[in-house]
Amino acid sequence: METKMVELQSRLDQMQSESGQTIVELTEQLEKAKADRVLWDEERQRMEAALNTERSARNALDAEMAAMREQLMKNVDLFESSTFQKRPSQKKNRDDDSCSRTTSNLSQLTGSFTAETINGVHSTSRGSPEVLLDNMASTFEQLRMINDLRQRNEHCQRETERMKAIIEASTLIETLDKKTSLKAFESIRVGELEGAYNRLKNDMERLVSGENGATHSVFERIMEENERLREEAVELRSMLSSHFEKQSVAGSSGYRRSPRPDSGHCSGADSEDGSSGADLEEDLCIERQCRHLKNLAENLTKMLTNQNLEIERLQQQLRFSESQTVFRPSDCSLDEAVRGAHKQTQLLAQQNMDLNDKLTRQSEELAEARAQLRGYSGPLGLENASDEEIIRLEAFEKGSIKHSGFLEVYNVPEFARIIVCELKPTLARLLTKNLPAYLLVAAFRNHDEKRDETALTGLFSSVHLVLKDTISRSHDLDLLSLWLVNLWRLFNLLRQYSGEDSQPEWHVANTETQNSYRFKAYDVAPIRDQLKLRIEECYTSLMKKAIEHVLSPKIVPGILQHESSSDLMTAGQERRDRNSGSVESQRKSLDDLLQFMEIVHTKLTTYGGDDIVVKQVIGQMARWMCALALNYMMFRRELCNFEKAIQIKHNVTQIQNWLNAKGLSDCRDHFEPLVQACHLLQSRKDPSNLDTLCGEMTSRLKPRQVVAILQHYDPSDEMEDGLSPEFLVQIQKKLNERAIANNDPIEDKDKLIMLGTYLPPFDTQPFSYSDFPLETLSLPSCLHMQSVCRLV
Numbered sequence: 001m002e003t004k005m006v007e008l009q010s011r012l013d014q015m016q017s018e019s020g021q022t023i024v025e026l027t028e029q030l031e032k033a034k035a036d037r038v039l040w041d042e043e044r045q046r047m048e049a050a051l052n053t054e055r056s057a058r059n060a061l062d063a064e065m066a067a068m069r070e071q072l073m074k075n076v077d078l079f080e081s082s083t084f085q086k087r088p089s090q091k092k093n094r095d096d097d098s099c100s101r102t103t104s105n106l107s108q109l110t111g112s113f114t115a116e117t118i119n120g121v122h123s124t125s126r127g128s129p130e131v132l133l134d135n136m137a138s139t140f141e142q143l144r145m146i147n148d149l150r151q152r153n154e155h156c157q158r159e160t161e162r163m164k165a166i167i168e169a170s171t172l173i174e175t176l177d178k179k180t181s182l183k184a185f186e187s188i189r190v191g192e193l194e195g196a197y198n199r200l201k202n203d204m205e206r207l208v209s210g211e212n213g214a215t216h217s218v219f220e221r222i223m224e225e226n227e228r229l230r231e232e233a234v235e236l237r238s239m240l241s242s243h244f245e246k247q248s249v250a251g252s253s254g255y256r257r258s259p260r261p262d263s264g265h266c267s268g269a270d271s272e273d274g275s276s277g278a279d280l281e282e283d284l285c286i287e288r289q290c291r292h293l294k295n296l297a298e299n300l301t302k303m304l305t306n307q308n309l310e311i312e313r314l315q316q317q318l319r320f321s322e323s324q325t326v327f328r329p330s331d332c333s334l335d336e337a338v339r340g341a342h343k344q345t346q347l348l349a350q351q352n353m354d355l356n357d358k359l360t361r362q363s364e365e366l367a368e369a370r371a372q373l374r375g376y377s378g379p380l381g382l383e384n385a386s387d388e389e390i391i392r393l394e395a396f397e398k399g400s401i402k403h404s405g406f407l408e409v410y411n412v413p414e415f416a417r418i419i420v421c422e423l424k425p426t427l428a429r430l431l432t433k434n435l436p437a438y439l440l441v442a443a444f445r446n447h448d449e450k451r452d453e454t455a456l457t458g459l460f461s462s463v464h465l466v467l468k469d470t471i472s473r474s475h476d477l478d479l480l481s482l483w484l485v486n487l488w489r490l491f492n493l494l495r496q497y498s499g500e501d502s503q504p505e506w507h508v509a510n511t512e513t514q515n516s517y518r519f520k521a522y523d524v525a526p527i528r529d530q531l532k533l534r535i536e537e538c539y540t541s542l543m544k545k546a547i548e549h550v551l552s553p554k555i556v557p558g559i560l561q562h563e564s565s566s567d568l569m570t571a572g573q574e575r576r577d578r579n580s581g582s583v584e585s586q587r588k589s590l591d592d593l594l595q596f597m598e599i600v601h602t603k604l605t606t607y608g609g610d611d612i613v614v615k616q617v618i619g620q621m622a623r624w625m626c627a628l629a630l631n632y633m634m635f636r637r638e639l640c641n642f643e644k645a646i647q648i649k650h651n652v653t654q655i656q657n658w659l660n661a662k663g664l665s666d667c668r669d670h671f672e673p674l675v676q677a678c679h680l681l682q683s684r685k686d687p688s689n690l691d692t693l694c695g696e697m698t699s700r701l702k703p704r705q706v707v708a709i710l711q712h713y714d715p716s717d718e719m720e721d722g723l724s725p726e727f728l729v730q731i732q733k734k735l736n737e738r739a740i741a742n743n744d745p746i747e748d749k750d751k752l753i754m755l756g757t758y759l760p761p762f763d764t765q766p767f768s769y770s771d772f773p774l775e776t777l778s779l780p781s782c783l784h785m786q787s788v789c790r791l792v
C-alpha cells in the first residue's frame with residue numbers, strides 16, 4: 001500500500017509539474033495573442049484612418065466633379081439661350097419624320113457624355129439629336145470665333161509694335177537728319193563721291209587695258225584702302241565744320257573771328273591744352289554711332305515689315321484651310337456630323353498640344369537666356385576631370401570685411417532658383433564644397449536671430465519645393481550626387497547648430513564660436529524631418545535612376561566572366577575558351593566595373609561627400625554586386641567549377657583591394673557570401689570534410705544556397721567525380737542542424753535568392769561634424785547672388 005501511495009504521489013507531482021508547464025505555456029500563448037491583438041487593433045486603426053482619408057479625398061473629388069458638371073450645364077444653357085440660339089434649319093422642318101430613325105442612333109453620338117450631364121436637366125429640350133448637334137455646332141462656332149479673335153488680337157499687337165518701331169526709327173532718323181554736322185557730312189560726301197567716280201573710271205580703264213592680273217589685285221586693295229581713307233577724311237571734315245561753327249558762335253561775343261574749317265590752321269589757344277582734339281575725337285565717335293544706328297533702324301524696320309507680311313499670309317492660308325473643314329450638323333447626316341465633331345475635337349487637341357510644346361520651348365529658351373545673362377555659357381568641359389585636376393582660386397583675406405555668419409535674403413524665390421537651378425554640377429566643383437548647405441544654414445540663422453518664424457518657414461518651403469521638383473525629375477548622376485551630399489550636410493548642420501540639449505553628441509565637438517551660432521528662438525526639428533525625406537528620395541533616385549541601370553550590366557561580365565586570372569592556371573583552357581565568348585571584351589569588363597565605381601566615388605568626394613555618404617552609396621553597390629553575382633552563379637553549371645571559382649575569387653579580390661585603397665575596408669564584408677561560395681567550390685567534397693563544408697567556411701550562406709551550388713557543381717575531368725545524392729542529403733541535414741544551433745530564423749532555412757537590387761532607406765542616424773567656419777562664408781560672383789542676398 002505504501003508503495004502504491006508513493007507511486008501515486010510521484011505521479012501526482014509529475015502531473016502537477018506538467019500542468020504547471022501547460023499553464024505557463026498557455027499563459028505565454030495568451031500574452032502573445034494579446035500582443036497580436038494590440039498590433040491588429042493598431043493596424044485596424046491605421047487602415048481606418050487611411051480609409052477616412054481616402055473617403056475625404058473622394059468626397060472632395062465628387063464635389064469638384066459636381067461643380068464642373070454644374071458649370072458645364074450652365075454653359076449648355078447659355079448656348080441654348082436667345083443670345084446664342086440659331087435659326088431652325090429648314091431641313092429639320094422637312095425631315096421631322098426621320099426623327100425616329102435618328103433617335104435609335106443617339107447612343108452613338110452621346111457615348112462620350114456622362115449620364116449625369118444628359119439626364120435630369122431639361123430632358124425635353126435636349127431630347128432630340130438635331131438639337132444636340134446644333135449645340136455642338138454652336139460650341140465649335142464659339143471656339144472658332146475665340147480663335148479668330150485671338151488671332152486678330154495678336155495681329156493688332158504686331159501692328160502696334162511695328163508702328164511703334166517705325167515711329168521710333170522715324171524719330172531717330174529725323175533727329176539725326178537735324179544735326180548740322182550730319183547734313184554737312186552728306187553734302188561733302190556727295191561731292192567727294194562724284195569726283196572720285198570720275199577719277200576711278202579713268203584709272204580703271206587705264207589699268208584694265210593692261211590685262212595684268214597682278215595689277216588688278218593691287219588695284220582692288222588700293223581702292224579698298226582709298227575708300228576707307230576717304231570716309232575718314234569726309235568724317236573729319238564734317239566734324240571740323242561743325243566744330244568751327246560752334247567756335248564762331250561762341251567767339252562772336254568776344255569779337256573774335258574763327259578761321260574757316262579748310263584754312264589749314266586753327267587758333268593756338270584752342271590747342272594749347274589738347275582739349276580740342278579730344279572733343280573732336282569724341283564727336284567723331286558719336287557721329288559714327290549715329291550713322292550706324294540709323295542704318296540699323298532702317299534694316300530692322302524692313303525686317304519687321306517682311307515678317308508681318310509673312311505672318312499675315314500664313315494666317316490667311318490657315319483661315320482658308322479651316323473654312324474648308326467647317327461643317328454644319330443640320331446640313332449633313334448623323335454619322336457625318338459625328339465624324340466632323342471628332343475631327344474638330346482632334347484638331348483642337350492638336351492645337352492644344354502645339355501650344356503646350358510652344359510654351360515648353362519658350363520656357364526652356366527663357367531659362368537658357370537667364371542662365372546666359374547670369375554668366376553661364378554652357379558646359380565647362382570638366383565632366384571627366386578629377387578633383388585634383390581642378391584649379392580652385394582662394395580669395396585674399398580682407399580685414400575690413402567681416403560678418404557674423406548671417407545671410408539676409410531679399411528675394412526668396414530668386415534665391416531658391418539660383419541656389420538650386422543655377423548652381424550646375426560643373427560649376428559647383430569649382431566653388432566651396434557644400435556651399436548651398438552653408439548658405440541655407442546662414443539664412444536660417446538670420447531669421448532665427450530676428451525671431452521671424454514666417455520668413456524662416458517661407459524660405460525653407462521655397463527651396464524645398466524647387467529642390468523636390470528637381471530631384472524627382474532628374475536622372476543625372478552629377479546633379480543627384482551634388483544634392484545628396486548637400487542635403488546630408490544641411491541635415492547635420494541643423495543638428496550641429498540646433499538649440500536642443502537632448503543630444504549632447506551633436507555639440508560636443510563644437511568650438512565656442514560654433515556654440516554661439518546655435519539656434520536660439522526656434523526648434524528646427526520639423527525642417528530636419530522634411531530634409532530626411534528629401535535625403536531618402538535623393539538617395540533612391542541616385543541609386544535607382546543613375547547607378548543601377550549602369551552598374552547591373554557590368555556585374556556578371558566583370559565578376560563572373562572576367563578572364564584576368566586565366567594566366568594563373570592552365571587546366572581547363574579549352575573549356576573556358578568555349579564558354580567565355582569574346583575574351584578581349586571580358587578582359588576589359590572588370591576594368592569597366594572598377595572605373596564606374598571610381599567615377600561614383602570621385603563625384604561624391606568632389607562635391608563634399610563625407611565618409612558616411614560614400615560608405616552607404618559604395619556599400620550598397622557592393623551588396624548589389626554580390627547578390628546579383630551569387631544569384632547568377634548558383635544556377636549556371638559552367639560557373640560552378642574549380643577553375644571558375646579561382647577566377648571569380650581573383651576578380652572579387654581586385655574589387656576588395658580597390659575598396660581598401662579608398663579607405664572603404666568596411667565594405668569588403670559585403671562580398672563575403674560570394675567569397676565563401678568560391679571557397680566551397682575549391683574545397684574537398686567528401687564525407688570526411690563535412691564539418692568544414694558546413695562550418696565557418698559557409699557561415700554567410702543559407703542552407704539552400706550551399707545545396708544549390710553543390711547541385712550545379714561541375715567537377716573537372718582530371719580531378720574528381722560528381723557528387724552523389726546521398727552526400728547532398730548529408731550536407732542538407734548538417735546545415736539544418738547548424739541553423740537550429742545558431743537560432744536562425746525559420747524563413748532563412750528555405751531562402752535561396754538574395755535580394756538583388758533591393759534598396760534599404762538611407763541611414764540618417766550617424767552624425768557628421770563640420771568644422772567649416774560660417775564667418776568665412778562668401779558669395780560667389782559667378783552666381784550673381786548679390787542682388788538677392790547679402791552677408792551680415
